[in-house]
Amino acid sequence: MxxxxxxxxxxxxxxxxxxxxxxxxxxxxxxxxxxxxxxxxxxxxxxxxxxxxxxxxxxxxxxxxxxxxxxxxxxxxxxVSLPDKNKWADISQEFWRVWNFPNCLGCVVGKHVFIKAPPNAGSGFFNNKGSHSLVLMAVCDANYRFSMVDIGAYGREGDGGVFQECMFGSSLLHGTLELPPPANLPGSTTTVPHVFLGDAAFPLHQNLMRPFPGTNLDDTQRIYNYCHSHARRVIENSFGILAARWRILRRPIDFHPEKTVKVVKACVALHNYLSSTDDANTPATLASDSNLLDAGQLSKAQATRAAISARNDFKSFFLSPQGLVPWQESVLRRGTLN
Incomplete structure (x- = not known):
């Protein structure tokens, strides 16, 4: 600085x-x-x-x-304020330009922030990884800046209901976020909603895409999963930069949970503040250096027909001349004899 x-x-x-x-x-x-x-x-x-x-x-x-x-x-x-409709549109354009994923408004992830066991806390903060933690939900844009953070859920809540209970997840699932209306995919007449990208821990929703599950996938599903993970790695990179800058996040935080929440919020705000300046250096780090680990399953909601149809439309788009990238076939065949 x-x-x-x-x-x-x-x-x-x-x-x-x-x-x-x-x-x-x-x-x-x-x-x-x-x-x-x-x-x-x-x-x-x-x-x-x-x-x-x-x-x-x-x-x-x-x-x-x-x-x-x-x-x-x-x-x-x-x-760190939640974007309005105009800002959402700018983020969508950046995701298409930088990460080759259209109609994308951000990537979402849930992380465990490990803490020292608070006194007389019982099992409230004890998670399925055998440690004590708070759950951090975050959304980032295409340029490694966080557009939403929600921290404070007990670590034991990492399996099942955290996403529905946090402000962002509840607003998204109930359709109260001011998102841009559905739009045509680039160079296509297919209309799809604007979406966020999550990993397998999140539910498949009309405005929230997750990869195809399992290992017995056909080529079209594997290509979609590649394009999905290629764009979604921006959120993992964002957390890597965050932990490299603010090394207090590299070890279990030895503060009371209320203070830990304030510290993590301050780190996120400072991360966005420095990322918005033209003279800030962006350090790099490995994910293993961080005290922030994936939270596991965050929702058990069932996929709707509209959500399945939207993901299939994206899958078809990535096979079309307008949506494919030249190297996706080689990535698909990597490690095979042919």
Whole structure:
């Protein structure tokens, strides 16, 4: 982060942090922001960061909580707000231009954010992977920016109902999101709805596509799955960039769940803020370096006929001259004798 970006960030959060002068040497706002960014970016414990800044551990803990909450309040409306109809249309065009998937409004994923077991928490945060976690639902656009995040569900809820209960999933399944109307596929008269792309953990819905399940698939289904996964990897890359920038997400977070929610929201807001600037570097990382793992099955909803028909229309489009890419056949035959 450049000095100019730091100053701009300082200016944005200043209205959200107010302190009465109770003694002669208060911790300045500049120092509060620097301490918080150090904790988030380094992944070091609050105690070690406190020693570096010659502050008390409790003071640093309070500062991190306060500044993370201010960062989300200051940045969410400008950088993490749910798009309107015009913005959805721009995202759809970018997915077609960059990822060769038409009528796509974003990629959605559910992740476990692993935490240290909270005291007296029982089994609420204990997930099917044998650890304690919160569930993070997120949607990203074609340029690795998050357009929606929802975090806070108990880790044990990862199997079944998280998607229907979160704000985005509930709005999508009940048709209350202000999505663009169905449109023709490029160079075609076939009209399909605008969709989000999810993995096998999500239900097949009219506005939410998932790959064809199983291994005994024909060539057309395998080609669709390739095009689907090719576009959907943008969400995995987004989380890789997020964890590379903010290394606190590379290990189980040793905070109370309420504070963990504030920290993750602040990291997402900062990720979008830096991604929207022209001088921000984008680091790369491997998925294995992250403390964010797939949440497993997120819904048990049954597919409708409209959803099955929409996926079949996309499948046919990727076999047409307007939708195919030159290398998809070679990818399909990779590893075979022919």
């Amino acid at each position: 450049s000095a100019n970006r730091f100053d701009d960030l300082l200016h944005r959060i200043r209205p959200h942090i107010n302190h009465a002068a109770t003694h002669s040497s208060p911790v300045k706002l500049e120092e509060r922001l620097a301490v918080t960014l150090r904790v988030l970016a380094s992944g070091n414990s609050q105690k070690s960061v406190a020693q570096s800044y010659r502050l008390g551990s409790t003071t640093v803990s309070l500062i991190v909580t306060e500044v993370c909450e201010a960062l989300w309040s200051a940045l969410c409306s400008d950088f």
